[in-house]
Every structure is written in C-alpha cells, then in structure tokens.
Amino acid sequence: MTLLRNILMRLLSTAITLFGVAVIIFVVIRVVPGNPIAMMLPPGATEADIARLQAQYGFDKSIFEQFMIWLRGVVQGDFGTSISLRQPVSSLVLNRLPATLELSIVALLIAVVIGGTMALTGTRWRNTRKEGAIDVSTGMALSIPDFLWGLVLILLFGVLWPVFHISGRISPALDIDFTTNFYLFEALLRLRFDVLGDLIGHMFMPALALAIPLSAIIAQLLKQSLKETMHLDYVTLSRTHGYGEHHVITRDALPNAILPTLTLVGVQFTFLIGGTVIIERLFSYEGLGNMAIDAVINRDLPLIQGIVILFALIFTLVNLAVDMLYVVLNPRLRHA
C-alpha cells in the first residue's frame, strides 16, 4: 500500500509540475521579443491585415484568455496547430518522439556499457597503470561537451574514414514503409537487418557523442562506489571463501555499488535527452530536438509549448521510474 500511495503521490506531483511548466512556458514565450505575426507580415501589409493575422492565430486576446483556450484544448488532447508546419502539434511531437527516445536509449546503453566496463576494469586493476589510463580517459571525456564530440566523430568517421552516415536517420533509398515511428525496434522485430544496419549507421555517431560524457560520469562514480564497497566485510568474507577477484567484484560488490550510480544515471538521462537538441541538429537527425530549434527560430509558439511539455513529462516520468527502480533494487527501502 505504501508503494502504491507513493506512486499516486508522485503522479499527482507530476501533474502539478507539468501545470507549472505549462504556465511558465506559456507566459515566457509570449513575453520575450519575437512576435510570430511580425515574421509572416508581407511588405504590403496594412493595419487591417495585421489585425486579421493576430485574430487568426488568437494573439489578439489577453495572455490569460489565450492560456485558458489552450488549456481547454490540452485537456481534450488538442495542443493546437503549428504555425510554421500547419499541422496539429500533438501529432507532430508524437511522430518525432520515437526518434529521440530511440537515440537517447541507445546512447544510454552505450554509456552504460562503456562506463560500466571502464569502472569494472579500473576496479579490477586498481592502483595500476590501467586505472591511471582510465582516469585520464574519463577526465578527457568529461572535459569535452557532447557537440564537440559530435564534430570530432564526424571528422573521424564521416570524413577521414567515412564508415558512418553524417546526417539523417535512415537512407532515403531504402525501400521500407514503417508502421510505427520506432524504426529501430520495428526493423529488429521485422528481422530487416539491412534496415537495422542502415539505422545503426545513422544513429551510431550521434548516440556515441551523447554517450561519451555520460559514460565518463558512470565510470567515475561506479568505480568510486566499487572501491568503497571492496573494503566492506562481506566482500572480504567472499574472498576468504576463495572466490576470484572477478567474481567478488561482479557478484558481491557490484549489486550494492550500483545503487548510487543508478540514481545518477536517471538524473543524467534527462540531461542526455536535453542534449539531443544540439546533437540532433548537428547530425540532421529528425527528432524532437531538431524540431525544437526550428520552432524557436520560427517563433512557433504552439509547437514550442508542445515540445516543452513533452520534455517535462519525459523528465518527470524518468525520475519517477528511477525512484521506483531504486525501491525495487534496494531491499531496505522495499521493506521500509
């Protein structure tokens, strides 16, 4: 009952958070300079033309009235119509969401694999040159932001050794009609390995660029946790039972050491999704982030609102999921 009540409380706080985000974003994007109507005014526009356009897009009403109209729509699942793309915001963002989710999840997996491997290797060979090399590598990975890693990867694997695609999500020439927008998962389920290979060829560089800084964070934190755990009594006991170092690290130390890393990964995953905005632009990847930049440039207010709300929803749900996972993995919390 306690767990269920916690979940319900978190869902309630999520709803309140989203409402707060909606209010803030609605007001802020209307207060900052850059009126979308001014951007579409033809040179011969008269005062009447301007008034007509203002009324057409609902900008002739007060911000409060605009918000209430928008909120009524949102409650019914209508997030308005994009000014620049002239399509319903809800379908636009939902069509793009899978691309960003796939990219973020693949980046997270890469980060966990690289970061985890480095942490385990550094722990196994602690106080050796190998650990020193890992520390230097993680320091370097952290000191360079993801978009710069993106440029480095483009230079390496796009230009000097062109084995991966520089832009896009899928090759235009591929003959496939997807049923969903989860291309990667759908290609896998349909056993279309040619398509899968093409998708990975497009996704690898942006995902790796996003993953490198996160992998360094995971490596540093997990290695530190493992080091601390390795000195605990139960680990020493495991050694006295004759288990090898590999077994002691992976079977005994890791399950306890991973908990703080898990929390951090949850928090960092939300930052990683935020990082897709720049990375998707750099790699012309057709996700939410790329669309968000266009929406801001074009002052497409309904689209900006829709994207921000969706990002906020993802952030809160990820945090909720991490908290729940933490409870499941930590017996002390589970039985509290």
Added chain:
Amino acid sequence: MKLSRRSLLKTSAAAATFATVGLPSFAQEIDELVIAYNVNLPSWDPTVGPSAVNPTIQGFYQSIFDLYIPQNPDLSFGQGLITDYGWNDDQTKIWMEVRDGVTWHNGDPFTAEDIAWSLERAANAETGNPIQFIWGKVENITAEGNRVTADVKEYEPTFFKWMSFLTGYVLPKKYYEEVGADGFEAAPIGTGPYMVEKFERNAFVRLKANENYWGGAPAFKSVTIKFVTDAASRVAEIESGNSHVTLEVPYEEFDRLKAKDGIEGVAEPISDIGMIFLNDIDVMTDPNVRKAAALAIDKGLIIERLLSGYGVAIDTMQTPDYAAYDETITVGHDMEKAKELLAESGYSVDNPVKFKIQTTKGFKPKDYEMVQAIVGLWRKVGIEAEIEVYEIAKHYELRAADTLAPAAFYNWGNSVGDPTTSTGFAMFGPSPHSVWDGEETFNMILPLWGEKDEAKRIEGWKAVDRHIAENAEVIPLLQYVQPILHVSGVNVVPHRSGALLPHLMTRA
C-alpha cells in the same frame, strides 16, 4: 609490441576496409544526385503560411511546381506555363496565354482553368495567402481556351513580376479540390521538373524526374535533398562524398574544399544584399551623422578581409541585375569627409556621437563580424556605436513596430529585381518592413506605386535611390555571393535568385 600473424591479418583487413569504405563517392558514377541543403522544408503548399514568404525554400517549390512566369538563371523572365502576357491599352485588363500540352504529375491535363483558379485562390483572404495585396488587384478572372483574362481593380505595375516571386505558383484545381489542403500537403503534385517520391520532415525529400516536363526531362532521374542545417555537417557531407552538391558553407571552407581533387566550387552573386537600416530617431535625424556613418565604411575592405572577397559592394538597394540599377549613384569611402561632417554637428573622436546598432550573429555570413568592423571604422571618425545582438525574430517585431535601434544590420532579398520590392518596401514609411519615416522620401515614392509608364516609373525609382544615397537614409553594404560546392561529376548552374535547382544540374 609483438607482431603476431593474427594481429598482422587484423591490421591488413582494417587497412583494406579503410581503403574501400573510405573511397568518396565523388570518384564514382552518379546514379542518384544527393544535395545537402541548408534549410528545412516546413510545408508543401507554396502559397499559404509563413513558408510561402520564406525566400530560402523557394528552390524546393520550384522543383515541384511551376511559377506562373519562370525566371532564367540571370533573373530575366522566361516563358513557362504562361507563354505571353500583358495589359490592354488602357491597362484596365490583363491577359495571359497558357501553354498547351502540359500535364500534372498525376497525368491530368493542365489547362487555363488551373491558372484562373490559382489566381482566384491566391486573392481569397480565407486561404491565408500572404501576398493578397498583389493578387487582390485583379478580379473577374476568366479562362477561355488557352487564354486567361481578368479585370484590373487597381493598377499594379509589378503584377506580372510577382508571378515569378513569392506565392506565384500554379496549383492543380481538380486535384486540390478532390484531396483538400491536408491531402495536398501529404501528396503534393505540380507541373514542375520533379515529382515528390518520399518526404521525411526535417530529414530529406526524394524526388523523381518528371519525364513529361514541358521544359524537357531533367538529367538526374532521382534526386535526394537532405536537410542539413548545420554548416559544419554540410562541409563534411561534401568532403566525405556523402552528398554531391551543397551550398552556403563558410567562405574559408569553400576555398579549401574547391582546391581538393574531385570537388569544384561556383560562387556567383545572388539577389540578397546586406544593409544597415537607419531609423530616423534620436541622432539619426541629423543628416551629418548619417552621412558620416555611410562615408566611414570601407565596403571593399570588409568584403576582402571578412568575406574572402566574396561580395559586391553596393551603394543603393539595387544590385547590378535589378531594373533600376544606376551605376552613377555612388557614396564612396572618405574618412576625412566623415570627420568634417561630424565636426559640423559638434562631434569628434574625443566627443563622439553615440547610438546603438543591432545585428544578428550567424544569421548571414560574418554578419556580427562585419558590424564589429564597421563600429571600429566609425570609432576612428567620432562615432561610438554600441552593438546589440538580437535574433532575427526580434528584428521583425521591432521593424514592424518601427522601434528598431537608430542603426540595424539586416539582409534583403529581391529576386524579381523590381525597385518596389527593394527600395519601395524598405524605405516607404507605411510599410511594416520600413523604419524610415522621412516625408520627402515618402512623397517621392507615393506616386510611383501606380505609375503606368514603365520608363518613367524606373526613372522615378532611380531618383528616389539618388535622394536616399545623398541623404544617407539607409546604408547598403554588399550583394552576397553564394558559395556552391559540387563534385566534379556534376555541372551546376547557379541561379541569381539563390535557389539551388536540381533540374539545372547535369552530368559533367
């Protein structure tokens, strides 16, 4: 390091892979032309919404749809779906002859009814066409055989020129009425040289050649246009051979890449200009300050140093390709004269005149750097300008509200080359695109809007430009040069409008 047989084999395999996979496609025969374009295509209907007035995406539209009247690469007007046109003697009617034997992409015959319907639709306020102030100047549009006629409500000398400009596209009456706006957006058809085969928003559009195109089938049967908005990624696209053509790369990269084997470059002036709007408020009401600001700018030096020589210095808002270009109108660069003028108004290097200049940063090539250089030159004569960086959206808002700073950098496009669509809209006070309210200029421009004598009209605009230059009411800086990079296997014909058109590309 110990070299084993296994490691040697691995190294050899990696080297072989490197050599094979790393071979750029510009060394191979081109079956499908790939273009890395610098902008996204938001919407397919070229006649409504914000996309319709976005000059940077007209190249997409012109690949699928035909303009009523096409423009040749040198901006001269050609024969297209409309083969001949004109006014009657007293200019109360217009007439157009429509091309025979053209078909839409779905096989339907194109008729004069399509022209009449497209014009009626453009003039209808409910469709949301932003250029109704032009299209609404004719009525009673009638199609008979291959001839379309209409009554002129209000004489508009640029009416036919707008048929080559924003929203001047012919759409399919029968198909559009069948599928509606949403259906058309999902599956657009035109009479243009290419047909839309596949469109992924924000990613790419794949085009298939229209073999029945009235102007002859394009050389490349399949074209993929990738939307690569980041300049560094476009450089990588062409350098790696992933794309065969790209545009709008930094000039330094343009020079570097065109020197490489297999890559060539074309850099021709286009119809975009860079300029400084002067708002006649505060110190800008003083003609000495304005004239000094104009005289202190060494445009040639800025083009040479900042734009690697890629630009054409201009002194009016007309480029040499425009109808009202007058080479005798010059401003020049004279620091001493600038100091004298400022001294007349009581300003000097020690007691500088102060104002704000607004600019974008990265919106156009070296925009911010150019303004920095200009501010440096101004400082030497006694002008202290504070730079404010703003987004382009803010520029539009401030300009429409007539609240731009005393000076503001901007670019202006005018692919039809008529003076009304450059000097006219930029300098006529009531226009939402103008911040100049001077009465003299207003009175000079006013009678030109409806002037029926074309020669007199053009001379009138030249007089306006001379007046503006003499009084430094705006500071035109340069005509931009568009850098296009392409692999050696492709011939690219640049278009002065700045539109990169795949049907003008052929195999080398």
